[in-house]
Amino acid sequence: MIPIDFEYHRPKAITDAIKIYQALTADNKDTVYYGGGTELISRSRLNEITPQAIIDLKNIPECNTFKREAGQIVIGSTVSLTAIADTPLFPLLSNVVRSIAFRTARNKITIGGNLAGDTFYREAILPLLLSDSKVVLAGGKGIRQVEIHEIVGKGMKLAKDEFIVQILINEKYTKYPYFNHKTTKQSKVNYPIVSLASIKVDDRIRIAFSGVCPFPFRLREIEDIMNNSAESPGERARKVIDLLPSAILNDMHASREYREFVLKQSLCKLLEHVERRVS
Amino acid sequence: MENIETGQLIKLTVNEQSKEIYVRNSETLLHTLREKLGLMGVKPGCYNGDCGSCTVLIDGIPINACHILSVEAVGYQIMTIEGLKDQTIPEEFIKNWAIQCGYCTPGFILNSYALVQNNPDADDAAIDEWLESNICRCTGYQEIKESVKNILNVKR
Numbered sequence: 001m002i003p004i005d006f007e008y009h010r011p012k013a014i015t016d017a018i019k020i021y022q023a024l025t026a027d028n029k030d031t032v033y034y035g036g037g038t039e040l041i042s043r044s045r046l047n048e049i050t051p052q053a054i055i056d057l058k059n060i061p062e063c064n065t066f067k068r069e070a071g072q073i074v075i076g077s078t079v080s081l082t083a084i085a086d087t088p089l090f091p092l093l094s095n096v097v098r099s100i101a102f103r104t105a106r107n108k109i110t111i112g113g114n115l116a117g118d119t120f121y122r123e124a125i126l127p128l129l130l131s132d133s134k135v136v137l138a139g140g141k142g143i144r145q146v147e148i149h150e151i152v153g154k155g156m157k158l159a160k161d162e163f164i165v166q167i168l169i170n171e172k173y174t175k176y177p178y179f180n181h182k183t184t185k186q187s188k189v190n191y192p193i194v195s196l197a198s199i200k201v202d203d204r205i206r207i208a209f210s211g212v213c214p215f216p217f218r219l220r221e222i223e224d225i226m227n228n229s230a231e232s233p234g235e236r237a238r239k240v241i242d243l244l245p246s247a248i249l250n251d252m253h254a255s256r257e258y259r260e261f262v263l264k265q266s267l268c269k270l271l272e273h274v275e276r277r278v279s
Numbered sequence: 280m281e282n283i284e285t286g287q288l289i290k291l292t293v294n295e296q297s298k299e300i301y302v303r304n305s306e307t308l309l310h311t312l313r314e315k316l317g318l319m320g321v322k323p324g325c326y327n328g329d330c331g332s333c334t335v336l337i338d339g340i341p342i343n344a345c346h347i348l349s350v351e352a353v354g355y356q357i358m359t360i361e362g363l364k365d366q367t368i369p370e371e372f373i374k375n376w377a378i379q380c381g382y383c384t385p386g387f388i389l390n391s392y393a394l395v396q397n398n399p400d401a402d403d404a405a406i407d408e409w410l411e412s413n414i415c416r417c418t419g420y421q422e423i424k425e426s427v428k429n430i431l432n433v434k435r
Contacts, residue, residue, distance in 0.1 A: 001307070002305040002307065003307075004305060005286070005287060008304035009285070010350075036352070037346070037347070038346050041328075041345075041348070042327050042346075045326065056351065058351075102412040103408055103409055103411070104328075104331055104334060104342065104343055104390065104413075105328055105343070105346070105412065107340050107341060108342055108343070108346055108347065168283045188411065242362070
């Protein structure tokens with residue numbers, strides 16, 4: 001039982017969603033955009049968040065798109081993780097999202113929700129970082145297209161009145177060799193201790209991480225180290241630890257020391273896979 | 280602005296019947312189905328989308344009823360265990376003793392039904408992927424999986 005009440009709006013057009021948001025916030029109502037809603041329902045049930053109004057984006061056609069078009073894969077923000085897992089237009093993305101939660105949950109979780117929600121693992125973002133994807137946003141400033149790197153930091157850098165409409169992936173990235181590996185504490189279904197995804201573009205490895213730090217990331221400096229084949233996998237993995245963008249997570253899922261151990265093992269596994277494939 | 284109330288009169292299609300009902304916007308489908316429509320086969324467990332005991336089918340897709348607002352379900356076909364006419368799966372569960380306390384059974388049966396309907400060629404990995412959405416506290420997983428495999432084999 002959710003112990004609060006809120007208004008519910010379900011616009012059929014992007015412009016309507018923006019207008020509704022502006023009217024509600026002008027009325028001082030704490031308003032949030034709503035995709036799959038699993039996080040909102042869980043957190044409002046616990047009184048951790050108390051929105052006064054929600055705007056459900058699932059009836060907006062642009063948010064429901066999932067297609068290959070003009071050399072791009074176009075994924076609407078309200079497309080479910082199951083749909084993405086079962087339709088491998090971008091096989092790495094399908095693999096990564098298949099490891100998020102479990103199937104029935106994935107039937108409800110949307111890719112937009114995974115990217116823009118408060119749960120910081122955001123594993124669906126890893127293939128998008130690797131493929132230099134673009135994101136279509138809508139809000140008070142209208143509709144704009146940005147590089148995914150512009151809106152990904154320690155959190156998602158979206159304006160309060162903005163929502164993700166679509167993700168655009170250059171189709172060429174869906175054809176490169178890829179690798180992904182996720183380690184959880186015990187059961188198969190859990191948050192990652194370490195989740196990494198990688199593609200090899202023009203003989204250069206790209207890597208993105210989740211679960212290591214309290215935000216997902218991809219760093220050129222780490223990729224430089226990982227691409228230095230003059231050094232052993234173990235030596236490269238050791239050097240990566242020194243370049244991480246924050247302290248390694250230390251929580252109930254894994255201690256900092258264990259996470260570091262798993263990260264090194266995962267990096268070695270990745271290098272063995274990629275370099276064996278090449279040789 | 281339209282729809283400024285925190286509740287509304289909605290029409291839900293549940294087990295092929297149209298039901299007009301007043302709900303709070305923040306009301307989950309689990310609450311509406313059990314407390315307002317008396318469908319007690321929708322079992323509350325974790326209330327957090329983790330256990331699968333409240334699984335219902337929305338247009339044939341398994342969804343945790345605790346993780347969907349009733350207002351979101353407008354316009355879709357909702358099926359609870361009470362609406363399952365095909366008794367093949369329940370009978371197979373009984374035959375294989377894929378039930379112990381029975382609390383998780385409606386969720387498992389609906390999920391299995393959706394699996395058989397949507398993926399009749401499911402291999403072992405696919406069956407595992409579907410069934411990992413539901414928790415059986417009595418740990419009857421092997422018998423449940425055997426039941427699903429038997430049904431799929433008969434249909435092939």
